[in-house]
Amino acid sequence: MHKKYVAILAGALCLALMSGCVGRQGGDPSMDSTEGMQYFPFVLNYPKETLSQEQEAALPICSTVDKCIDYVKQTIPYDELSELLESKPTLEELNARISLEFVRKLETSYKAVVKTDQGWVQVFFEQDGTFFDSVEMGELKGVLKDDLLRIPIGVSVKQVQKIDPDGDYDFMFTSWSGYPQTSHHYTSDGYAFSIDYNDAYEVVGISYCLI
Numbered sequence: 001m002h003k004k005y006v007a008i009l010a011g012a013l014c015l016a017l018m019s020g021c022v023g024r025q026g027g028d029p030s031m032d033s034t035e036g037m038q039y040f041p042f043v044l045n046y047p048k049e050t051l052s053q054e055q056e057a058a059l060p061i062c063s064t065v066d067k068c069i070d071y072v073k074q075t076i077p078y079d080e081l082s083e084l085l086e087s088k089p090t091l092e093e094l095n096a097r098i099s100l101e102f103v104r105k106l107e108t109s110y111k112a113v114v115k116t117d118q119g120w121v122q123v124f125f126e127q128d129g130t131f132f133d134s135v136e137m138g139e140l141k142g143v144l145k146d147d148l149l150r151i152p153i154g155v156s157v158k159q160v161q162k163i164d165p166d167g168d169y170d171f172m173f174t175s176w177s178g179y180p181q182t183s184h185h186y187t188s189d190g191y192a193f194s195i196d197y198n199d200a201y202e203v204v205g206i207s208y209c210l211i
Contacts, residue, residue, distance in 0.1 A: 022208065048128040051091075051110075055129070059095055061103045061110075067190035068113040068120075068211050069140065071102045078118040091129040104210075113211060120186070122211065137186040137211070142166060145191045145208065157183065157201040172201070186211065 051059075062071065076098055084097055091110055094100060102113045109132070110125045120137040143164040151160060160183065161169065168184040181201075185193040196205035 078116040088131040091125040
């Protein structure tokens with residue numbers, strides 16, 4: 001499983017089209033726009049068949065306002081989940097094996113949220129339910145949504161690190177060309193944040209949505 005929120009794979013793009021997000025870029029740091037961005041793994045071989053209403057009815061698909069932390073109660077052994085994901089199960093197959101408690105339907109995909117004994121994991125599926133990728137989020141502890149919303153545009157990444165020392169700052173240490181200048185954060189109240197930076201490592205945009 002990938003340890004962080006941005007997974008970069010050969011032949012895939014990190015595309016910003018997570019519905020239900022809000023964000024801000026530049027200007028007044030107190031203002032939120034009506035649309036935000038969040039990167040997640042995405043492939044280009046659409047259109048695909050979609051799950052039927054009957055198939056979706058058998059899944060624990062949440063509403064747009066539900067939080068995973070309110071629904072996911074069981075803890076799966078990390079090694080068990082890792083072994084399952086190595087076989088690239090479909091969404092229905094994974095649900096049959098571990099009885100998923102929380103699935104969020106996105107614009108052209110699904111994600112299941114699972115709690116393991118080593119932290120929380122998001123598992124992404126294409127719109128026909130085929131496995132695409134998984135991303136580890138850690139323990140979801142410490143920082144809150146409001147803590148990150150108070151970060152003003154223009155501050156340095158060092159100041160962001162003081163607020164959330166457990167965030168994903170991998171972009172600072174990669175030499176890959178085109179790697180997004182973005183840190184990723186998962187809050188204890190169930191939100192995922194993406195914070196964008198310029199070449200001087202100053203905040204230029206913040207977006208967030210429910211995990």
